[in-house]
Structure formats: structure tokens, C-alpha cells
Amino acid sequence: MNETRYDWLTDRWVIFAPNREERPDQFKLNTRAVPSGGIECPFCVGFEHETPHPTLVLPEYDSDATTNNRKSTNDPARNLWKVRVVPNKFPAVPRTCLSDSLEHAMEDPGTCSERVQNRKRSAGQADLSPQASTATLNNSQIFQRRQPRGGHEVIIESPHHVGSITTLAVEHIAVVFEAYRRRLLYWRAQSDIRYAVVFKNFGADAGASLFHSHSQLISLDFVPRDIERIQERLALYLRQFGSCYLCEMIEEEVLRGERVLLETEHFVAICPFASRFPFSFSILPRKHGGSFEEISSEALQDLADVSKRTLSALEAARPFASYNFVLQTSPFQSRQEDSSHWRLRVIPRLSKVAGFEWGSDCFINTTTPELAAAVLREHLK
């Protein structure tokens, strides 16, 4: 049974998910898995029955055509999907089973009622968020644990067996981002969900276990400590200087230019001044706003274009580099929404995190962002 446990010393929750040991790993033997017609990929068109019932299929047609179940595998309409979102078969966090979020009655009613009980119990408890726990701590709370609530979804980015999102057309990538937007809006509307992380693991070194291009969303009933800290810092800056730290940073970076990859009408891509990882960059909206979910259709198209161009530059500059990307949107039901500024962070995995970093949380980066930006700019098309 999955659970979260609180590390009092570092003031953070850790998710225990033994079920994820069971998930398949196509990279285990071969770190450069390539498309193969012979492999039955659960994310490929025609294998929709291998995944749970989707929570979103884009583009949306009538429900008969987009709902894929075992009976409809011969339906030609199922070939029409571009992006499918399905619950992860090996979830880090079990799916919430609040009645208002039970779109598909997939849960064992017994389990569900048990969880609702747990939820009621925990609603009566003192807030167990890391900060609150400091105030209520006593000796018996050294081993705090609880059932996590939330969801874990896979965003399948193409019906075809492609490995990289950059092989998709800009219009198709925009559909992927639209799927992120819709699912974040869904989770934001759930009363017991406080945060959701949308992320991509590309390549074995970045933690990918399947080749077929996909990303993931994990929603949580708590705000991770690091996200909370960043929100607090942004709120502090707003209070002290009356402006957004990231807006100021963007303005300053654009003036200096040396760490800028590219600028478009809506976005600026920058190798951050104090980045922890070689060649990492962030795509930041010029327009201040905490929620990615509020992005306009026009900006979404622009984001797809900027993502494709910058990720392609990374793939050209460092072939075979694994990378993670993370969409950093504001926490749900946050009082600090005004000071928040969303961004898409790309983290290439070109170096190993080693003992020094784990022992201090102080990172050693061997590539300056100025050099990384210059190299990436050369590979921009």
C-alpha cells in the first residue's frame, strides 16, 4: 500500500510506492531503445486496450469515437486521436476517489469507502503540511505517515511509436500542452488536491522506462516543500519591491542577452544564471501569471513552437542527452497566487548528481549558462 512519510529533520514528505517496482523498463537492457514494429507498445495506436480508460482524448470527437475499449478496436475512428491521457497503471499516488472526481467507477467500492473514511479522519486532524507540523510536533510524532491522495496520469503524446516530442509538428505539440492545461484545470477543481506536477522523463538517464513519447502528471493533496519555499520567496520579493522577481529577472536577462536562447512574442527561453545542471534552460512567459492553465490559445501555440525549437537545439548540441522537463505552475487554492509566475524548466541529464550534492544540496555545475546558451543558440533553427 502506498503511503507518504514525513522526514522531520529535512521537513519534507517522501512517497513510498512499492507497486512501481513492478513497472516494465524497456531501457533496462538497452539504454538506447529504438522504435521497433515487433514490440507491442501499450502507448501505440491499436493497443489502447493495454492502458486504463482514458481521462482525456484529444482532439475531442463524439464520445463513441474517442472512447476506446476492447470492443471498439476495429473502429477506424480510434486512429484519429493525437494525445491520450490515461491513469498510470503503476501510480506513485493512488487515484482520488472523492465522489465529485469519480468520473469512471474504477475503484473497488470497499477501498474507496475506506479512503473516504481516512479522508474524513484526516480532515479532523491538525494540518499535517510540513510547516504546520512544526507547531504540533511532539515526541510521538517521529514516525508520521499517512495515505497520500491524488492521481498519477500518463500523457501519451502521439499514436505513433516516436521517441521524442520534437519529432511532432508544432500543432501537435500544442495539443500535448492543451492536454496538460485541461488536466491541470481538472485537478485544480478538486477540493482536496493542492498541487500537480507535470513532467517529462526523456531517456534512460532521466528515469524514463518506456520509449514511446509521453509525459506524466502527479497530483497531490499537499504542496511539496520546495514549491512552497519558492512561493514564499516570490511573495517576499513582491512585498519588498512591489514587483515579480521573475518579471524583473526576465527584463534584466533580455537586456544582457548572454544567457538568452530565444525570444518570441509570448516567451523568453533563458539558461538561468545559477542553474544547477549543465545546459538547463527555462521557458518563461513574458506576461506575469502564476497558472499555466490560464494560458491563451495563441500563447499555447507559441509555447509549442519555442519548446520544439529549444529542445531540438538541445538534441542537436548534445545528441543522446536524456532530459527532464517540469511545468512549474502555482499551487492550487494558494493565497500567494498573485506573486507566482509559471515556467517550464528543462533539465538535461548530462552529469551525475554525486555525494557532495546529496550531502549539502549545493550543486557543482561544470558548464556556465553563458556557454550553454551560446552552444544552444548555434543549434537553433
Add this chain to the structure above:
Amino acid sequence: MNETRYDWLTDRWVIFAPNREERPDQFKLNTRAVPSGGIECPFCVGFEHETPHPTLVLPEYDSDATTNNRKSTNDPARNLWKVRVVPNKFPAVPRTCLSDSLEHAMEDPGTCSERVQNRKRSAGQADLSPQASTATLNNSQIFQRRQPRGGHEVIIESPHHVGSITTLAVEHIAVVFEAYRRRLLYWRAQSDIRYAVVFKNFGADAGASLFHSHSQLISLDFVPRDIERIQERLALYLRQFGSCYLCEMIEEEVLRGERVLLETEHFVAICPFASRFPFSFSILPRKHGGSFEEISSEALQDLADVSKRTLSALEAARPFASYNFVLQTSPFQSRQEDSSHWRLRVIPRLSKVAGFEWGSDCFINTTTPELAAAVLREHLK
């Protein structure tokens, strides 16, 4: 030129060390490098001239015998060393060149005087430690950077080309820990040094670049943010409950037993309740104390024995696992010394840190510490 840069948003310093791009990597082509008589290993006996002048050689004989330079390569006495500590040829942090720490005049005087100038300048500045910077921040400080001061040393653990510390006799491992103790005492005595991390990267996945068994020490003129936070938490616990959090935790863990690997007179090895990594464990002294450097000779021998047994169990349970270990001692010149409790943390690298973790600092662990402890206990000799 190396420098540290401050990430205001996450309130942490990052070290930029482009020089480390130049370091050799024996694992780059072959992830399982093995001993080979044909390879000239700079850490092997007979190749002492390949490394900078040592800052410590153990056991200590008369200085003629232990000082190794090009002229003395035929001196049979050089075969007597068990552990050598040398400055890293590719330091993450350049060596301090304060007159009181200049044991060996290796620095270019020009560079050195320049650094002393920098030091004088920075001494006149407001304290740039993360916490202090919050108070002094203004818009022009978005891009804070400075020259780091400290040191980066390599602890060569054997004159012979062995890969794992577990192949050494317990008495020999005790000499390795004695080298840590002596070098930490040295760095603790430097007035401008605030912290030192002793760590080991074993195997390619843990960031090792050379096969020959070694560990490293990086000393810094600031306390990394994570270390500072842990100190604050320990101090908070002491204030609130009048006791040490780790002492309480050890007592509770020993009572429960399920996460305990082994107990000796001086130590307890535990898989922590909320560990972020599968199979990670900590070796904790039963006797409360913040500084590893104050360890008794008897406890040092015991630590060598516990380390050998637990690391051997890990190697037996998960053959070919890379791991990091980190000696977490208290910051130097700390006002919170009393509440501190040192420990040795072992972090196996069996899973990849992925996008979710980088985006939230919330970790997903697929192995419970109870299972890890049971598996490791089976492999203890």
C-alpha cells in the same frame, strides 16, 4: 575561473567549476571498469608524482619517507603509506591561500595576492550567506556571484588498485576514517572556512570518474542551505523537547527493530523511516555529539567495522550497485553545536531521480526501509 552564484528563488548557492570538465573519466566508455595492470592509475603506489603534494600521509613516518616527489620514486619507504590525501587536480573550489593555511607554497603569488584582495573586499561586504542576503536584497542583486574559498581534496584509500573500500581490512578502513578526522580538524581550524563535506562516489552511476578506491573532501566558506536547515531543525527540537531528535529517533528505532541493520557498542545502522532512496541507510553514533572529528580511537575502529559490514551487505544484496556516502558533521563555528548529531549516510544509486523529483523535491521511493533492512540484514556477516 570558478565562482559561486546565488539562486535567489531557491535561496541556494551553486558552484560553477568549468575546470572539472577537463577531468579524466575512466567510466565514460566502460561503466564497469576493472583493475588493470596496464593502466597507469595516478592513485597507485609508484605513481605518486602524478598527484599534487599530499596534505596528509598515513601512517606517519619521518617526513623524508612520506613526502613523495619525483626524486624519491625509488625510495622504498614510499611503499609504506596506507592512505594519502592530495589536493584535487580539478578542484570544485580553489584552495584557500590564507597565509595560515599555506602549508605548501603551491600557489602562484600573483593569483594568491589577488585572492587575498578578493577576500578582503568580501570581508567588508554584508554577509552573503543565504539568510543574510534575504535582508539585504535589492533589485540589483538578482545576479549575485563571488569567488568561492575552500579546498577540494582526494583521500586515496589504498596504495593498491582496488575498487571498493570493503576489500580493505577493518584496520585499514579505520586509517581512512582517521584521515577524514585529521583533515576535518585541519579545515575546522581555518578561520574563513565554515563547512566541509566528506563524501564517496562509488561506481559510475554515483558520479565516480576513477576506479581506484577514494573519497573526497570539499571545504567551503559558507554553510550550504540544506545543512543549515537541518541544524535549525535539530536546534528547534532541542528547544521544544529538551532532547536531541536523532538520539530520540535512535532509541525509538532500536525499540522497534524493523529498520535496524545492526547495533554495536558505539553505533546503530538504520534504514531511515522516510528515506528518499531505495536501500539507503545511516550509521549513527549512540553517543550524542555534533562533530565526527571528536570521535574516540575505539569508536573509530568500531565505525570502520560497521561500515565494512554494512557496505559489504549492500554489495552482496545489490551487486554492481553504485552508491554515495556522506559524512554529515556539524558546521564549523556554529552556535548550534550542542544540538547537532553527526552521522554517515549511505545512498545507493539504484533508481533514477526524475522530473517529478526535480520539479517538487518530493521523492518517490519504491522500496520501504523495512524491506531494505530485512534484505540487508540477510546479507550481513
